Amino acid sequence: VRVAVLGVGRVGSAIVADLARDGNFEVTAVDASAAALQRAMLQGATSKQRLDLGDPGQVGKLAARHDLVVGAVPGPIGYQTLEAVIQSGTNVVDISFSAENPLQLAELAESVGVTAVVDCGVAPGLSNMLLGFTETACDRVERFICYVGGLPVDRGGLFQYKAPFSPIDVIAEYNRPARYVENGEIKSGAALSQLEQIEVAGLGTLEAFLTDGLRTLLDTARVPDMREKTIRYPGHAAQMALLRGMGLFGQEPVDVGGINVVPRELAARLLIPLWEFGPGDEDVTVMRVEIAAVSGSVSSRYVFELLDRYDAQTGTLSMARTTGYTCTAVVRLVASGLYSRSGISPPEYVGRNAGCFESVVGDLKARGVDLRESVAALR
Amino acid sequence: VRVAVLGVGRVGSAIVADLARDGNFEVTAVDASAAALQRAMLQGATSKQRLDLGDPGQVGKLAARHDLVVGAVPGPIGYQTLEAVIQSGTNVVDISFSAENPLQLAELAESVGVTAVVDCGVAPGLSNMLLGFTETACDRVERFICYVGGLPVDRGGLFQYKAPFSPIDVIAEYNRPARYVENGEIKSGAALSQLEQIEVAGLGTLEAFLTDGLRTLLDTARVPDMREKTIRYPGHAAQMALLRGMGLFGQEPVDVGGINVVPRELAARLLIPLWEFGPGDEDVTVMRVEIAAVSGSVSSRYVFELLDRYDAQTGTLSMARTTGYTCTAVVRLVASGLYSRSGISPPEYVGRNAGCFESVVGDLKARGVDLRESVAALR
Numbered sequence: 001v002r003v004a005v006l007g008v009g010r011v012g013s014a015i016v017a018d019l020a021r022d023g024n025f026e027v028t029a030v031d032a033s034a035a036a037l038q039r040a041m042l043q044g045a046t047s048k049q050r051l052d053l054g055d056p057g058q059v060g061k062l063a064a065r066h067d068l069v070v071g072a073v074p075g076p077i078g079y080q081t082l083e084a085v086i087q088s089g090t091n092v093v094d095i096s097f098s099a100e101n102p103l104q105l106a107e108l109a110e111s112v113g114v115t116a117v118v119d120c121g122v123a124p125g126l127s128n129m130l131l132g133f134t135e136t137a138c139d140r141v142e143r144f145i146c147y148v149g150g151l152p153v154d155r156g157g158l159f160q161y162k163a164p165f166s167p168i169d170v171i172a173e174y175n176r177p178a179r180y181v182e183n184g185e186i187k188s189g190a191a192l193s194q195l196e197q198i199e200v201a202g203l204g205t206l207e208a209f210l211t212d213g214l215r216t217l218l219d220t221a222r223v224p225d226m227r228e229k230t231i232r233y234p235g236h237a238a239q240m241a242l243l244r245g246m247g248l249f250g251q252e253p254v255d256v257g258g259i260n261v262v263p264r265e266l267a268a269r270l271l272i273p274l275w276e277f278g279p280g281d282e283d284v285t286v287m288r289v290e291i292a293a294v295s296g297s298v299s300s301r302y303v304f305e306l307l308d309r310y311d312a313q314t315g316t317l318s319m320a321r322t323t324g325y326t327c328t329a330v331v332r333l334v335a336s337g338l339y340s341r342s343g344i345s346p347p348e349y350v351g352r353n354a355g356c357f358e359s360v361v362g363d364l365k366a367r368g369v370d371l372r373e374s375v376a377a378l379r
Numbered sequence: 380v381r382v383a384v385l386g387v388g389r390v391g392s393a394i395v396a397d398l399a400r401d402g403n404f405e406v407t408a409v410d411a412s413a414a415a416l417q418r419a420m421l422q423g424a425t426s427k428q429r430l431d432l433g434d435p436g437q438v439g440k441l442a443a444r445h446d447l448v449v450g451a452v453p454g455p456i457g458y459q460t461l462e463a464v465i466q467s468g469t470n471v472v473d474i475s476f477s478a479e480n481p482l483q484l485a486e487l488a489e490s491v492g493v494t495a496v497v498d499c500g501v502a503p504g505l506s507n508m509l510l511g512f513t514e515t516a517c518d519r520v521e522r523f524i525c526y527v528g529g530l531p532v533d534r535g536g537l538f539q540y541k542a543p544f545s546p547i548d549v550i551a552e553y554n555r556p557a558r559y560v561e562n563g564e565i566k567s568g569a570a571l572s573q574l575e576q577i578e579v580a581g582l583g584t585l586e587a588f589l590t591d592g593l594r595t596l597l598d599t600a601r602v603p604d605m606r607e608k609t610i611r612y613p614g615h616a617a618q619m620a621l622l623r624g625m626g627l628f629g630q631e632p633v634d635v636g637g638i639n640v641v642p643r644e645l646a647a648r649l650l651i652p653l654w655e656f657g658p659g660d661e662d663v664t665v666m667r668v669e670i671a672a673v674s675g676s677v678s679s680r681y682v683f684e685l686l687d688r689y690d691a692q693t694g695t696l697s698m699a700r701t702t703g704y705t706c707t708a709v710v711r712l713v714a715s716g717l718y719s720r721s722g723i724s725p726p727e728y729v730g731r732n733a734g735c736f737e738s739v740v741g742d743l744k745a746r747g748v749d750l751r752e753s754v755a756a757l758r
Contacts (some may be wrong), residue, residue, distance in 0.1 A: 158624040242618055245537040247649040248627075256644050265635050266645055270626040
């Protein structure tokens with residue numbers, strides 16, 4: 001199976017490495033950066049292709065020469081890239097997390113007969129599958145909450161935080177109103193609000209606050225109460241609320257001594273050296289999904305927990321492991337035809353297929369990403 | 380007595396009003412702003428003079444036509460203004476708080492035979508007088524600590540803080556290393572460090588941290604332990620340390636998408652609307668000076684406390700009251716010849732004269748600025 005991986009950054013290169021180990025895939029690494037391509041070859045890519053990923057025309061032509069495409073490009077070009085791949089008629093599994101709603105491409109994908117699984121990381125991604133699986137297994141789901149976060153293991157430093165991607169994307173997430181569902185209605189709250197403390201074995205007391213992470217679930221899930229909360233070390237929300245409150249996350253240019261400055265751009269610029277994972281910096285991924293569901297007369301509370309750590313052997317960040325291996329698990333399902341729904345599939349659709357769900361969880365487990373499940377009957 | 384008040388901003392105009400009420404002064408208000416001059420006339424100024432205060436030549440000529448000058452100009456032009464006034468041969472009382480050490484002008488002032496009292500506000504100012512007074516009254520002083528701060532009465536808002544002057548000056552204070560004296564040695568610590576909580580009757584628990592406020596005392600006082608600490612509502616130091624730590628107080632330009640931005644300038648720009656006292660916004664000034672001194676075999680601990688509030692009747696901020704009325708008290712001493720030392724006098728020199736000290740405290744009391752003193756014999 002010929003797979004093109006579009007974008008071989010931190011996550012893309014973990015995807016290349018994992019698919020290359022399978023033996024069933026011929027992996028083409030695609031990127032604009034020669035250095036990134038070089039690294040991808042060392043990770044086991046079969047070939048490399050230097051390409052401006054911002055050019056949908058070129059992306060479409062390249063996609064047409066492959067059996068399957070993995071989209072791992074930066075968010076701002078995620079949607080146009082996905083559209084170009086679908087138009088080329090090639091199946092695709094995507095983790096680009098564009099700001100646009102990928103479900104807008106559903107008709108196009110169906111008309112072309114393409115299988116496109118989007119938002120296919122850990123959260124969104126695995127978290128959606130957990131909900132899809134539970135929705136199918138039970139009569140109805142009453143409540144869904146996903147706590148999720150990536151953290152540096154070393155708590156030193158001013159922010160007790162590092163980001164494996166650009167600070168400007170984190171800032172955007174903290175600035176954007178966060179949609180959640182309450183009593184069957186979609187509501188909007190401030191990101192960083194609804195702050196609570198949660199205990200995580202092995203990490204101690206953490207904090208969690210509202211963020212806009214439900215994405216496709218707002219359209220697809222019939223659950224009267226849903227929210228996503230981001231996990232950080234305690235104090236982070238207050239720090240970010242301060243920066244946001246003073247206007248530092250703003251996108252409107254401000255006149256500073258006669259020159260126009262976009263506060264958010266300066267903020268991101270100052271945070272890059274403080275938030276960057278350096279060589280050997282370890283991270284951890286925490287996810288806790290709580291689902292209250294009813295079957296017949298029994299109410300149950302399902303708790304799925306994931307705690308994954310940096311892989312020191314390969315130098316792979318946990319964020320790349322959990323995102324990348326969820327993606328490759330679905331790549332296998334699509335490549336083998338086990339998942340073949342035509343159109344746009346958010347991960348909850350994959351989760352509704354019990355066989356597919358078990359396959360993803362099994363693939364993750366084989367890679368050391370262990371999802372623990374507990375169920376308590378409530379009545 | 381013809382007095383020129385250079386700079387009639389918040390503090391300068393309170394000085395104009397106070398001197399005008401005396402009846403002994405003909406007060407010329409001097410400023411570049413026509414609006415500020417208009418307000419000063421309403422405060423009782425005898426005449427107004429529009430002038431570019433940044434031009435020392437013009438300042439010198441104007442000073443020569445007066446018997447006494449009050450310097451209340453922005454810090455950056457404070458030193459050059461003071462120098463020009465001294466060169467004109469006119470006595471001066473100054474509250475401009477320049478970054479430069481005014482004692483460098485001592486020889487010039489002595490040679491011209493001018494009486495120049497500098498740093499003549501509340502702290503530096505009144506605090507220095509308290510130390511000067513105690514040094515003269517006792518055999519030796521072992522310890523001096525000045526806690527001081529101006530706070531908004533309304534604790535609402537992101538920062539629980541407002542500044543009656545430009546945020547960029549506050550930022551500079553938080554960024555500059557803070558000098559203090561320990562075991563007879565001048566040491567340097569980070570501003571915002573040595574954080575402690577203090578209780579102030581009427582205001583509750585406040586916080587205090589090291590700032591670089593000793594100024595002339597570093598040269599003039601023979602005290603083995605001295606420090607100045609700034610008072611704020613709790614949490615302020617942590618907020619400022621965050622902004623400083625992320626580089627937002629830096630003065631080095633940073634490249635943001637091809638344009639050079641000085642982080643401190645953007646920070647100040649964003650803080651202006653958040654820190655500005657609006658019409659009717661009330662402030663409070665807190666000062667607590669602790670002095671440990673020995674006379675014969677008796678060790679005593681003197682505590683001087685001041686808590687002053689916004690004057691709603693005249694709309695005068697407490698910061699302008701405490702700074703301005705200390706200044707006008709010394710203006711009266713110099714105008715009447717009760718204080719006539721030629722050269723540069725920091726306020727501790729004024730305080731060493733018991734009669735002058737009592738006169739200042741009396742003038743302040745008459746204006747409702749009440750300094751309470753308590754003494755405890757330690758052994």
